Amino acid sequence: SQQGEEDPQALSIQEGENATMNCSYKTSINNLQWYRQNSGRGLVHLILIRSNEREKHSGRLRVTLDTSKKSSSLLITASRAADTASYFCATGETGRRALTFGSGTRLQVQP
Amino acid sequence: DTGVSQNPRHKITKRGQNVTFRCDPISEHNRLYWYRQTLGQGPEFLTYFQNEAQLEKSRLLSDRFSAERPKGSFSTLEIQRTEQGDSAMYLCASSEDRGPNNEQFFGPGTRLTVL
16 A cells, blocks of 8 residues: 655646655655656665664765655756656664655756 | 566466566565565565575465575465466565665566466
């Protein structure tokens, strides 16, 4: 079953703009991970944030985590056409090794 | 290439046939996972191995599905008597064994089409 809900389901922006995607979840977690998936391809790991962390950066990516609200956000700054993909959040729930994925946000970056 | 590999990349089969997929994880990773992804959805967990031991199975994994990891290296996922509803992308992932916070790295997937 899908735990997370990503918001928005689809996002279209111009190259150079920032893109923000949100993820909400329901259970207690050890970590939350963000992945990118190009059409018909496998998932590329972007970033992992632990439950005791509030913010993490990696290049043009910034991830926040609010465990009190059970939510996370992924910000992509200065977007490029190559960022066009689906983005998924996945939670590592307490007591489990499997990841539970949301339904994803489809990002379209117009050149 | 030291990433996760999966074979075949595509499989078309007729309903009722058996199919087997193979996953080769990153060599130093003890943990191996199988997920299934249907169009427009996120991946759904199927099963997980720590070395050769299958430690967790989803209720999605009906008795037509079986997974093995005989020597703790590569893994196979077999689907018997395939149904049209089995059509999906089957993804394999692997991770290190460092407690609960491990990045899972995914392979390119095997796309199954059941006619």
